[in-house]
Amino acid sequence: xxxxxxxxxxxxxxxxxxxxxxxxxxxxxxxxxxxxxxxxxxxxxxxxxxxxxxxxxxxxxxxxxxxxxxxxxxxxxxxxxxxxxxxxxxxxxxxxxxxxxxxxxxxxxxxxxxxxxxxxxxxxxxxxxxxxxxxxxxxxxxxxxxxxxxxxxxxxx
Amino acid sequence: xxxxxxxxxxxxxxxxxxxxxxxxxxxxxxxxxxxxxxxxxxxxxxxxxxxxxxxxxxxxxxxxxxxxxxxxxxxxxxxxxxxxxxxxxxxxxxxxxxxxxxxxxxxxxxxxxxxxxxxxxxxxxxxxxxxxxxxxxxxxxxxxxxxxxxxxxxxxxxxxxxxxxxxxxxxxxxxxxxxxxxxxxxxxxxxxxxxxxxxxxxxxxxxxxxxxxxxxxxxxxxxxxxxxxxxxxxxxxxxxxxxxxxxxxxxxxxxxxxxxxxxxxxxxxxxxxxxxxxxxxxxxxxxxxxxxxxxxxxxxxxxxxxxxxxxxxxxxxxxxxxxxxxxxxxxxxxxxxxxxxxxxxxxxxxxxxxxxxxxxxxxxxxxxxxxxxxxxxxxxxxxxxxxxxxxxxx
Numbered sequence: 001x002x003x004x005x006x007x008x009x010x011x012x013x014x015x016x017x018x019x020x021x022x023x024x025x026x027x028x029x030x031x032x033x034x035x036x037x038x039x040x041x042x043x044x045x046x047x048x049x050x051x052x053x054x055x056x057x058x059x060x061x062x063x064x065x066x067x068x069x070x071x072x073x074x075x076x077x078x079x080x081x082x083x084x085x086x087x088x089x090x091x092x093x094x095x096x097x098x099x100x101x102x103x104x105x106x107x108x109x110x111x112x113x114x115x116x117x118x119x120x121x122x123x124x125x126x127x128x129x130x131x132x133x134x135x136x137x138x139x140x141x142x143x144x145x146x147x148x149x150x151x152x153x154x155x156x157x
Numbered sequence: 158x159x160x161x162x163x164x165x166x167x168x169x170x171x172x173x174x175x176x177x178x179x180x181x182x183x184x185x186x187x188x189x190x191x192x193x194x195x196x197x198x199x200x201x202x203x204x205x206x207x208x209x210x211x212x213x214x215x216x217x218x219x220x221x222x223x224x225x226x227x228x229x230x231x232x233x234x235x236x237x238x239x240x241x242x243x244x245x246x247x248x249x250x251x252x253x254x255x256x257x258x259x260x261x262x263x264x265x266x267x268x269x270x271x272x273x274x275x276x277x278x279x280x281x282x283x284x285x286x287x288x289x290x291x292x293x294x295x296x297x298x299x300x301x302x303x304x305x306x307x308x309x310x311x312x313x314x315x316x317x318x319x320x321x322x323x324x325x326x327x328x329x330x331x332x333x334x335x336x337x338x339x340x341x342x343x344x345x346x347x348x349x350x351x352x353x354x355x356x357x358x359x360x361x362x363x364x365x366x367x368x369x370x371x372x373x374x375x376x377x378x379x380x381x382x383x384x385x386x387x388x389x390x391x392x393x394x395x396x397x398x399x400x401x402x403x404x405x406x407x408x409x410x411x412x413x414x415x416x417x418x419x420x421x422x423x424x425x426x427x428x429x430x431x432x433x434x435x436x437x438x439x440x441x442x443x444x445x446x447x448x449x450x451x452x453x454x455x456x457x458x459x460x461x462x463x464x465x466x467x468x469x470x471x472x473x474x475x476x477x478x479x480x481x482x483x484x485x486x487x488x489x490x491x492x493x494x495x496x497x498x499x500x501x502x503x504x505x506x507x508x509x510x511x512x513x514x515x516x517x518x519x520x521x522x523x524x525x526x527x528x529x530x531x532x533x534x535x536x537x538x539x540x541x542x543x544x545x546x547x548x549x550x551x
Contacts, residue, residue: 055478081450102366105486
């Protein structure tokens with residue numbers, strides 16, 4: 001399939017879930033979709049289109065919390081990023097790792113660094129933070145404050 | 158039979174990312190494996206939000222000591238993707254030369270260590286001796302053996318002198334016969350065939366499901382390489398082959414890496430011969446608001462960077478994903494069902510910047526030490542020795 005056919009197929013299939021579509025350049029497309037559709041859309045890209053899952057980026061942009069799921073369709077050299085916006089007070093989204101192994105680690109990482117809950121994740125343990133790190137302190141959030149008074153971490157440039 | 162838990166890790170000076178593996182074994186067979194990471198989590202993504210766009214290049218360069226070019230390369234491409242803009246052809250050639258030089262020295266480093274763990278110290282000596290030659294080339298080009306500091310958003314920081322080009326060319330040419338000898342020594346060795354074939358197999362479907370990258374996926378027949386799929390730098394300018402094999406075992410991962418070094422040498426030589434004249438720096442003054450993605454093929458697979466700018470001189474979000482993040486979870490598919498003496502080389506086969514074999518200790522369920530790291534390396538070597546004897550060699 002060509003680039004146009006794949007994008008047309010995807011947009012018509014998820015027409016009701018797509019909130020915004022940005023065709024940024026030949027190789028980059030950003031699609032904002034409803035959080036409830038992420039599992040269907042992500043699985044469709046991965047299984048049916050045959051896209052490779054690059055990674056996901058969680059961003060804390062008050063008053064929202066955003067996740068970008070990056071997929072590469074290698075045959076047509078296109079990077080599709082699915083964007084979802086979550087409620088910052090209680091960020092919660094369904095897990096894609098239930099079916100696809102590739103999502104496992106990155107969802108664990110986002111859940112500890114940004115405090116996003118992935119519903120139905122098969123292995124919701126910590127990935128990067130130390131065991132001594134307090135529960136509920138998310139270092140990549142904008143309102144993160146140093147919690148360890150003994151730590152000497154010089155900030156700024 | 159009772160189950161025994163084997164801890165591997167977490168620290169080893171050869172690794173740039175300490176990892177802690179827990180192997181559960183029944184007798185000799187590994188029945189379960191788990192990993193704990195984060196011993197060296199330095200918060201670089203957070204740090205980068207406090208640096209200017211230009212300064213972040215040097216921060217990400219320090220993520221990895223071995224592939225110190227791939228992170229700045231992906232990062233600068235991400236920043237250039239925000240507008241989007243194209244850098245000059247000359248700087249694309251210089252970037253390609255540096256990236257391929259790094260691939261050769263990284264693959265040689267892996268090959269040497271793999272030989273060392275299998276009890277083939279000759280391979281180790283030869284590979285690391287050759288690696289010195291490539292590091293010399295990198296020193297001529299950049300002034301450094303590691304951490305080249307060549308990249309900046311919009312181009313490169315240093316030009317290549319015309320008089321240095323023949324010297325680099327000659328040096329690359331001079332390693333090719335030895336590399337060829339090394340290739341034959343490894344690929345035609347019947348003991349290595351017996352030792353590595355069919356060990357730690359990852360199937361095509363597993364490589365897809367884990368979204369495995371680089372040589373780890375190409376050894377399982379998945380033809381994916383960012384250099385071919387979404388060309389960047391100067392890779393479209395010349396003919397070169399993507400190395401893909403079918404079996405997915407440790408042997409095939411070695412084959413892919415060895416053959417790739419010849420392709421890299423070919424690319425470097427073409428670039429040195431055909432480098433065009435021109436500016437090396439586009440002099441980016443302001444980064445407008447927006448978001449950009451940069452991904453490149455590092456020695457271990459795709460390195461991925463995402464940068465979002467709000468129009469100030471600092472990124473508000475900088476996401477870094479190194480290839481090992483996707484490749485390491487494949488241990489779930491490759492290690493289970495194998496023996497302990499093979500576990501070290503299987504974990505090492507994805508080139509995880511290196512699995513800390515010397516820190517392995519086998520304890521029984523009362524906590525008594527049965528084997529330590531040296532014993533396990535010995536175990537791996539003695540298996541090779543036994544195979545040699547059985548096959549009538551010395």
